[in-house]
Amino acid sequence: MSPLSFQFLSTLRLGMKSLLLHKLRSVLTMLGIIFGVCSVIAMLAIGEGASYSAQEEIKKLGSDNIILRSLKPAEDAKLAGLGRGGTLDYGLTYQDGARIQSTIPGVRRVLPVRIIRENALFGPNNVACQVLGTLPFYPEIVGLEVARGRFLTDTDERNIDNVCVLTVGLAQRLFPYQDPLEHSVKVDSFYYRVVGLVREQNLPEQRTQQGTMEGEPLDNNLYVPLSVSRTRFGEVLIRRSASGFEAEKVELHQLTVQMRDAAAVESADPQIKTVLGRFHTRNDYEIVVPLQLLRQAEQTKRIFNIVLGSIAAISLLVGGIGIMNIMLATVTERTREIGIRRALGAKRRDITLQFLVETVVLSVGGGLIGVVLGVITPLIVSQLTDMKTIVTLWSVLLAFGISGAVGIVFGLYPAKAAAQLDPIEALRHE
Amino acid sequence: MPSPETIIQFEAIEKRYDLGGEAEVRALRGVHLVVQAGAYVAIMGPSGSGKSTMLNLIGCLDRPTAGRYLLGGTDVSRMPDDELSEARGRMIGFIFQSYNLIAQLTVIENIQVPLIYQGRDIRAYQEHCAKLAEMVGLSDRLHHRPNQLSGGQQQRVAIARSLVNDPLLILADEPTGNLDSRTGTEVLDMIDRLNAAGKTIVLVTHDNKVAERAHRVLHMKDGLIEREVLNRPTPHGNGAPAGHP
Numbered sequence: 001m002s003p004l005s006f007q008f009l010s011t012l013r014l015g016m017k018s019l020l021l022h023k024l025r026s027v028l029t030m031l032g033i034i035f036g037v038c039s040v041i042a043m044l045a046i047g048e049g050a051s052y053s054a055q056e057e058i059k060k061l062g063s064d065n066i067i068l069r070s071l072k073p074a075e076d077a078k079l080a081g082l083g084r085g086g087t088l089d090y091g092l093t094y095q096d097g098a099r100i101q102s103t104i105p106g107v108r109r110v111l112p113v114r115i116i117r118e119n120a121l122f123g124p125n126n127v128a129c130q131v132l133g134t135l136p137f138y139p140e141i142v143g144l145e146v147a148r149g150r151f152l153t154d155t156d157e158r159n160i161d162n163v164c165v166l167t168v169g170l171a172q173r174l175f176p177y178q179d180p181l182e183h184s185v186k187v188d189s190f191y192y193r194v195v196g197l198v199r200e201q202n203l204p205e206q207r208t209q210q211g212t213m214e215g216e217p218l219d220n221n222l223y224v225p226l227s228v229s230r231t232r233f234g235e236v237l238i239r240r241s242a243s244g245f246e247a248e249k250v251e252l253h254q255l256t257v258q259m260r261d262a263a264a265v266e267s268a269d270p271q272i273k274t275v276l277g278r279f280h281t282r283n284d285y286e287i288v289v290p291l292q293l294l295r296q297a298e299q300t301k302r303i304f305n306i307v308l309g310s311i312a313a314i315s316l317l318v319g320g321i322g323i324m325n326i327m328l329a330t331v332t333e334r335t336r337e338i339g340i341r342r343a344l345g346a347k348r349r350d351i352t353l354q355f356l357v358e359t360v361v362l363s364v365g366g367g368l369i370g371v372v373l374g375v376i377t378p379l380i381v382s383q384l385t386d387m388k389t390i391v392t393l394w395s396v397l398l399a400f401g402i403s404g405a406v407g408i409v410f411g412l413y414p415a416k417a418a419a420q421l422d423p424i425e426a427l428r429h430e
Numbered sequence: 431m432p433s434p435e436t437i438i439q440f441e442a443i444e445k446r447y448d449l450g451g452e453a454e455v456r457a458l459r460g461v462h463l464v465v466q467a468g469a470y471v472a473i474m475g476p477s478g479s480g481k482s483t484m485l486n487l488i489g490c491l492d493r494p495t496a497g498r499y500l501l502g503g504t505d506v507s508r509m510p511d512d513e514l515s516e517a518r519g520r521m522i523g524f525i526f527q528s529y530n531l532i533a534q535l536t537v538i539e540n541i542q543v544p545l546i547y548q549g550r551d552i553r554a555y556q557e558h559c560a561k562l563a564e565m566v567g568l569s570d571r572l573h574h575r576p577n578q579l580s581g582g583q584q585q586r587v588a589i590a591r592s593l594v595n596d597p598l599l600i601l602a603d604e605p606t607g608n609l610d611s612r613t614g615t616e617v618l619d620m621i622d623r624l625n626a627a628g629k630t631i632v633l634v635t636h637d638n639k640v641a642e643r644a645h646r647v648l649h650m651k652d653g654l655i656e657r658e659v660l661n662r663p664t665p666h667g668n669g670a671p672a673g674h675p
Contacts, residue, residue: 006551006553007546007549007551010546010552017534017535018534021534336530337532337533339530340530340531340532340543341532341543341547342491342515343489343491343518343524343530344518344519344524344543344544344547344591345515345516345518345519345520345544345547345548345595346515346519346547347511347512347515347516347547348511348512348515349512350547423491424486424491424492427491427526427530
């Protein structure tokens with residue numbers, strides 16, 4: 001070992017010794033840094049986890065999709081409450097789908113969906129469900145997994161066959177004891193042969209879902225060909241309610257526009273608005289762009305990280321001030337020792353180094369403990385709640401680096417103050 | 431002419447303390463002093479006479495306002511702080527009234543402290559330090575802390591510490607002030623032996639009994655050496671117990 005590193009080690013040992021002399025005080029001083037570092041890492045891990053989950057969800061929506069949904073315009077909603085009068089006519093039309101397909105560049109395909117609330121019957125079982133009229137490529141865009149049988153086909157569509165595909169959840173409710181594939185389901189006044197079962201892989205946001213009735217399971221879907229939906233149910237939907245009848249004319253409830261790639265999404269969004277705006281005088285549809293949601297989520301995450309980081313940084317700052325406070329007290333307390341050392345040949349920088357080492361040992365020691373706690377805390381949080389947490393390496397390095405920096409910055413002043421003491425005065429100090 | 435054997439050479443040393451505004455204290459007013467190698471000098475005087483200032487200046491803890499101070503032939507009167515620290519550590523061994531050991535260090539570590547600030551590798555000096563501890567009769571206490579030792583023992587550690595750098599000069603400030611007369615005598619005997627072995631000793635005291643052991647006694651008054659008494663070099667015996675209460 002070179003004399004220099006040996007000398008440094010003995011300074012380090014001396015610092016440790018002085019700190020161990022006041023164990024409780026040292027631990028209490030370290031606490032500020034421990035909590036600071038721990039909170040930096042834990043907060044960033046929780047933030048990172050939350051934004052990761054959000055981004056995953058949005059990604060599943062399909063970053064190359066643009067989703068259009070029919071909305072009941074606000075002025076019509078008032079009318080509907082009265083329970084009389086004519087038919088409400090709003091929403092997306094077949095024409096809209098065709099226009100988007102033919103005029104917007106970069107469109108791969110357009111998926112139309114009609115959604116009708118009805119009851120599905122099988123024997124004595126009567127289950128409220130959504131009847132989705134759609135095209136055979138629905139599963140590819142929305143993310144359905146065919147569990148048994150098959151999904152709808154082009155032949156079904158062309159022949160206007162009375163076939164249906166059930167979600168697994170609905171099938172279980174309708175057919176507690178039978179195999180659904182061998183039976184037919186009655187909806188309204190027609191029977192539909194069950195040809196397949198599908199499982200939803202996607203998320204509530206992505207589901208073709210209308211209305212949010214409390215307590216209603218979300219996976220009660222029954223898929224029929226779009227042509228069937230048009231012919232069997234008609235364009236005008238009548239809903240019975242306590243006050244009478246409600247009639248609505250909605251051609252399509254949802255259009256999912258799939259672009260060739262994510263890059264085309266940005267330019268297509270305003271173009272779709274322009275195209276549709278010409279034919280929709282009222283605000284009777286909404287556009288959801290998952291890519292924009294993703295961008296927003298990233299933006300939100302950045303803000304989130306800054307806020308969390310600032311809070312944590314402030315706690316580190318407070319910890320640093322705590323250290324400085326204690327070190328200043330220590331310098332006063334050890335004035336005599338400083339005087340002795342100076343008399344025995346210590347230079348100012350020897351004294352500075354001695355106190356600086358003590359502060360750095362405190363803060364780095366606290367930082368290390370904080371890192372351990374900071375890595376454990378998110379694990380516990382993940383265990384106790386179902387929140388996802390991700391401890392990133394950079395947050396650990398950041399927190400540890402800051403704790404070291406805090407030690408040096410806040411240690412420098414007390415150490416300098418110690419070194420500036422006049423040896424004669426210091427020796428006389430009681 | 432500073433001969434090589436001159437350890438301390440004060441030339442018209444003045445020390446003034448500025449108390450702010452017009453007020454000024456002239457602690458030393460042009461002191462001349464030459465101390466040769468192997469001398470045993472005691473400085474006496476009432477408080478306020480300037481003897482503490484003398485001690486601080488001789489010990490390189492402070493710089494004179496005017497005049498020149500050669501320590502072992504080196505002018506230390508205008509040295510910057512770092513060099514002065516260096517000079518202190520290398521050329522002077524301190525013995526204080528209140529021992530001034532470092533509380534968190536053991537006996538052997540306390541003895542080593544001056545070496546550390548000389549940038550020496552203390553591993554090479556383990557034996558040397560142990561010998562010094564043995565010389566002051568503490569070889570069985572190497573790993574005790576100061577608070578586990580009696581006052582006399584602590585002062586003996588301080589003596590060992592003052593010798594570890596093989597200094598030109600040992601500066602003792604009331605070394606027996608905190609000790610009872612018996613342990614005080616032991617400590618003084620030890621200092622006598624160091625002088626007999628060739629060490630230069632400067633001792634500040636206001637106790638005549640202590641001063642009697644020195645070859646030269648300087649009486650300070652109002653910032654000047656008022657008079658100097660030369661004792662005959664005493665055959666430093668066992669110091670027959672002073673026969674008064």
